Amino acid sequence: MHFSLSALCEHREPKMKLAAFLGCFMLAFAAVGARIQPREPGWTGSLLVVPMDGSHWTGVKAVAEEMGRRGHKVMVVIPEVSVLLGPSKHYTTRTFPVPYGKQQLDELQARNAEVMERKQLPLLEKISTRLSNMRKFVALQRATAESLLLNHELVDFLKKQNFDAVLTSPAVPTGAILAYNLSLPAVYMLRGLPCGLDSTATACPNPPSYIPRFFTNNSDRMSFRQRVLNVLVSIVEPLLCRLIYWSTEGVASRFLQRDVSVAEILRSGALWLLRYDFTLEFPKPLMPNMVLIGGINCAIKNPLSKEVEEFVKGSGEHGIVVFSLGSLVSSMPKKKAAIFFKAFSMIPQRVLWRYTGEIPDNVPENVKLMKWLPQNDLLGNPKAKAFITHGGTHGIYEGICHGVPMVMLPLFGDQDDNVHRVATRGVGVVLSIHDITTETLVDALNTVINDSSYRQRMEKLSAIHNDRPMQPLDLAVYWTEFVMRHKGADHLRPAAHDLNWLQYHSLDVIGFLLFIVLIVTLATFKCCALCWRRCCRKLQKRKRD
Amino acid sequence: MHFSLSALCEHREPKMKLAAFLGCFMLAFAAVGARIQPREPGWTGSLLVVPMDGSHWTGVKAVAEEMGRRGHKVMVVIPEVSVLLGPSKHYTTRTFPVPYGKQQLDELQARNAEVMERKQLPLLEKISTRLSNMRKFVALQRATAESLLLNHELVDFLKKQNFDAVLTSPAVPTGAILAYNLSLPAVYMLRGLPCGLDSTATACPNPPSYIPRFFTNNSDRMSFRQRVLNVLVSIVEPLLCRLIYWSTEGVASRFLQRDVSVAEILRSGALWLLRYDFTLEFPKPLMPNMVLIGGINCAIKNPLSKEVEEFVKGSGEHGIVVFSLGSLVSSMPKKKAAIFFKAFSMIPQRVLWRYTGEIPDNVPENVKLMKWLPQNDLLGNPKAKAFITHGGTHGIYEGICHGVPMVMLPLFGDQDDNVHRVATRGVGVVLSIHDITTETLVDALNTVINDSSYRQRMEKLSAIHNDRPMQPLDLAVYWTEFVMRHKGADHLRPAAHDLNWLQYHSLDVIGFLLFIVLIVTLATFKCCALCWRRCCRKLQKRKRD
Structure with missing residues (x-):
């Protein structure tokens, strides 16, 4: 959208300021605005939830249930076989068949406990076990993603439901890919992505000088040695991302019928619900579409048996x-x-x-x-x-x-x-x-x-x-509703997404300015040299005369 | 505090992880923690307000009054002569004498209207009028700052009041300097500072590639020409800051009896209440201690006469x-x-x-x-x-x-x-x-x-x-109370404050890594050359033999 608008933006009426400013973002805003629903008391919408199995489900389930409690139509899409995913009276579920059984899941889960013994294994065996487990996990995620995305009947059914938004965990980006395909605004819930992809996809600054990278055990106050490690990890991160999401990108490209990267898909997310706050996390920059909901499950209390x-x-x-x-x-x-x-x-x-x-x-x-x-x-x-x-x-x-x-x-x-x-x-x-x-x-x-x-x-x-002005669960529900009401949160989307790496860091501008400085310096130097030579010649001529 | 701690942090017990992690930030946290007050229902504290005259007063007054309404002891320190500042039944005021009268203020205000005629003046006269007005404004602000800060009786009186926090506008940083001197956590309310000092003082990333600089009329989507202007302005900004706050830094240094910069003082602020949101502002990064309260006055309604x-x-x-x-x-x-x-x-x-x-x-x-x-x-x-x-x-x-x-x-x-x-x-x-x-x-x-x-x-x-989860006035009051309850908001303070410019941008690390790459390349090259030469020599020797 921005590309077509940018052409418009350059033709501004210089005559009077009246119309001068109206050109550029007006249409962009109208495009958003036209879809905005007024906020009415008691307004309810319809939400599609594509959860990830395991602990990620805990926070997503809390929001899905609360949304249901508040009268929204909530549909959770889950595989027929899973560890934790399941129904609730607050939402409807839609299951899809997967090519694996409960036994395979149990086996994979049992392998998690093996980590406790791993140190006793010889090094090579340890590495091969870890790789084998990782491969099995990735294969399972891929199978789940394919079973959902390439199930045309299910996708067609979901298309017809006219959902207002999708709530999903982007760590396994099946839900994000589906939202992208259905042109629905996506609300992501996560603690972070392993290779810094959350920073890339939100255009959030992430200086390695005081923001520790995952798996480094660094804090926000690092020695020089730790900062070297942190910078090295941040250099390797994009490669790590490619490796981790290689398989998913294949499925996404088949589903969307064009080459696509996970970063591109995640970038389209409307809102990022982050499962942390700064009692645990080290203080760092945030973007306007990031909402902190650390401790979302704490308020959900039940009496003990x-x-x-x-x-x-x-x-x-x-x-x-x-x-x-x-x-x-x-x-x-x-x-x-x-x-x-x-x-x-x-x-x-x-x-x-x-x-x-x-x-x-x-x-x-x-x-x-x-x-x-x-x-x-x-x-x-x-x-x-x-x-x-x-x-x-x-x-x-x-x-x-x-x-x-x-x-x-x-x-x-x-x-x-x-x-x-x-x-x-x-x-x-x-x-x-x-x-x-x-x-x-x-x-x-x-x-x-x-x-x-x-x-x-x-x-x-x-x-x-x-000590917070609002319970994290209420905050998560509020912003999910916001995205549903306004069909996105485009006013929170930074223009940084439209810049390439060189432009974002102003390297093209700095190059241009250095070039100008160089030209001016050279010209000045040449002029001085010319004047000097002429003076010398004149002096020599006078001496000769 | 961090400097003494950093020495501690380097001596970690490697034997067992039990104590290993405890060294570094425990003391920092204890230092904060020791002063933390529990959050009790009905808890009230005491707040010092040092406002700035003019439109900045509107938002500060709203918070001061609401704090008073909620039972806090609120004291507003104002000059004896001002345009808008004044008493209210919700707070007490403490006035201090100033070396100017109402007439001088009225004259300065009348000059504001002159801006409307300025285009008709010849260029030189226009510039000299603008400079003269600016000089008069700065002189007035300096006189007010001196009258407050160098009034020992008043400062001693304020010291004895045991305030929990200071609420102030940092655009004229008198209140910030006072809070710094009284070792009180400061809550700043502002729309922004003219020379990007708010970004510097909060360590908030501020890329000129999509964040328009003040006075440029740029939007967040800029042409190359506009980005060049934006980068140039951002290069000039630190100089502009020096010029704008030159006079204030003089007063601050006299008051604190050591050389001090306004940036250093503002950096100590606990919380930044920003009078904007992203319906007006272009989306950009925020830091954890920034709270958006755009539209704070809207909810305060009175019936018409x-x-x-x-x-x-x-x-x-x-x-x-x-x-x-x-x-x-x-x-x-x-x-x-x-x-x-x-x-x-x-x-x-x-x-x-x-x-x-x-x-x-x-x-x-x-x-x-x-x-x-x-x-x-x-x-x-x-x-x-x-x-x-x-x-x-x-x-x-x-x-x-x-x-x-x-x-x-x-x-x-x-x-x-x-x-x-x-x-x-x-x-x-x-x-x-x-x-x-x-x-x-x-x-x-x-x-x-x-x-x-x-x-x-x-x-x-x-x-x-x-469409926001909380009214901006309630949010401003909540976070002011938070700072009072916890005597600051240290858990939101990024470690970036402890890094110098080179370290922040990891330039020392990049330099080191480039040096290593250079050494390795040179060593490899030298080795190859040496081997090559030896081989050649042997070949030549064989040929000669």
Whole structure:
């Protein structure tokens, strides 16, 4: 749209200022404006949700349900087989067939637990296992994307529903590709993209001098060595992006019937709901279409079941420890589990553990194993003294929200970076799942429970996190509704998207200015040289005369 | 603080991750944390307000009054003589003597109206008048700053009040200097600073490739020529800053008894309340401690007086035109005023005009001259058909908020940029106060009133502006309270503040990497050359043998 407009913009009426300014963006605005719906009390619209399986679903589900509660028509498109995705009374679901079964998903999930043993494997085997797991994960995502996007019947059906917007996780950009194809404004919910693609796609400045890159374990205050690493990683990032999204770009290009990059698709997103805030993240620039919703799940509270309530109450003054390694890892190798069981038998607290692995005979009395854990409700209980977590963003924000210090065991993905951020705030202790022993675990638990400085700092961090003008869930719903009402958020879209790399950094202008300076300097020098030579000649001539 | 911490950060315990991460920011956080007050319902604090005279007062006063209404102790420090500053039942005032009188202020204000005649003056006289006015304005600001900061009795008194925070306009940074001296967190309210100092002081990226500089009349989509101008202005900006704040820096250095720059002082600000949003401003990056409160005055509504109400009602289907040139210009040269009177006699609308100049005999019946105009209340009236404004931010946002198309007559300061932004949205017409004629004015009024596209676009712009999760006044009050509760907002402060220019742009790292590449290339080249030479020598030797 901007290209056709730019031609218009150059023909301005110089005669009178009356019409002079009207040319350029008026049409652009009218184009947006013509589709704007007035904001009426009780207005409801229709939302398409294309979620990603796993922990990403938690935040998306919360918004989908709340949108349904507020009377919007919400349709969630999910594969027939999934780990967590499922129906709710607040939205309708539309399933699509996939070429894999529950067993394959379970196998893949079981492999997540293998990460705990990986250090004991020889290096080559470790790398090959990791690559094989990654390949299987990518193949699964590709299969899911193909099953949705190349299902013409489903896509045609969705086209006819006249949705106002699409809510999706762009980490696996199937929903973003679908929104792009249906010409619907997209609302993205994410914590960040692994190769800095979120910065590229939002045109958000991302200086490597104080914004740590993923997987570097850097903070925002870096030594020279750390900054060198950060710059190197930021140089490699575009390549990493190509590798990660290679397969998806293939599917997208087949679906859209033209070559397309994931960056191009994500750039069309209307709004970015970011699952963080600056109690966890290091302060950095934001763009106008970024909305921070860190801690979105914290406000969703349910009462504990009678059995759990009694177990928690029975913990007395010592309180409880909540233990979960996230939605994707619920079991543990027997030997590793034994370390935890032994450590728990040595502390006075009661422990609630999400565990589906083999149960030994000698489970300590103070330990309750559960297949599913009401994590947020347990952390919100005043008896919660510590939280053993893998360091997923949802869990960490639940811990911060309720002010519970943490013992953190990062497994994969962004967890290592998350726990590093928590640790720099002095509200949690990081242990390595590979080297963990009964002693280090007991020490860590005793530290966060009995060293009052941890709880004090956590209470202060929690106070800052919870001191916000609006609940993150309400904010997410508000901005999703905004995008639906106005069919996008074009007034928040920076013009930077229309510039290429050279133009964005003004390198063409700087080159031009340097060229001018060079020309002027050369001309001046030449003139001076000419004058000098003439003077010399005259002097020589006079001398000769 | 960061310098002493950085030394600490380098000594990390490598043995176990338990303590490893705790070193660095824990103390920084504890230092903040120790001062944090819990958020209790009904908690009230005490706020010092150091306002700037003129239109800047409008937004600051709204927050000061609302803070008072919510039970906070609010003290406003104002000079004994001022144009607009004054008491209210919602706050206490503390005045300080100044070495100028009301007459001098009135004279300076009267000179603002002279801008309307300036084009008729010869160039040299025009420049000298402008410089003389600027000098007088700067001298007045300096005198006010000195009268406040060097008034030891007053400063000692303020020190003893134990304020929680300072609210001030940083455009004239007296309040910021005072907050810096009293070690109080400062909340700044502004629309922007003329030489990009707001970007420097917040470490906010400000690429000249798509963020137009003040006074250039550029939009966010620029031609190459416009981008060259924009880059040149951004190169000159630091020099402009030095010139503008030269005098203030002198006062600050005397007061703080050390050399200090205004940038250094402003950098210490906790929160920036920005009087714009992206219905007027072009989308650009923001920092975490920036809060957008464009349109802050719109919600403050009062009923019209009976007399005004009747005049408005009597306008029938044609409605009214609201006309004000802002708080600083209320009169007009006789000849110029005659153009307006004549134009108004030619339109069917009734006109309400803030005018304190000489009143001619033949004032048209449809014109009501008023010494003070309830601008926002009039614009909020459904009869309002057009708004003639000088293009101050407050007025423009009131127009956008109530959806009234504008005829704009920019006079000075940022007004030219503001009206340009409004015009690019196609919701207003710009006229030059110098070249204005009865015909162009009537044409412009008829265009915005009778060309329905103006009202339609304005309604859409207004819908976007008013579609926000929270009223800007509530947001401003919330964040001011936040800063008071937590004695700052250190968790929003980017680490970029601790880097110098070279480090921020990673130029030292890039230089180092280029050096390494150079060394490696040279070494490789040397090795190859050496090998080559040896081979050659051997070959030659063999040949000789």
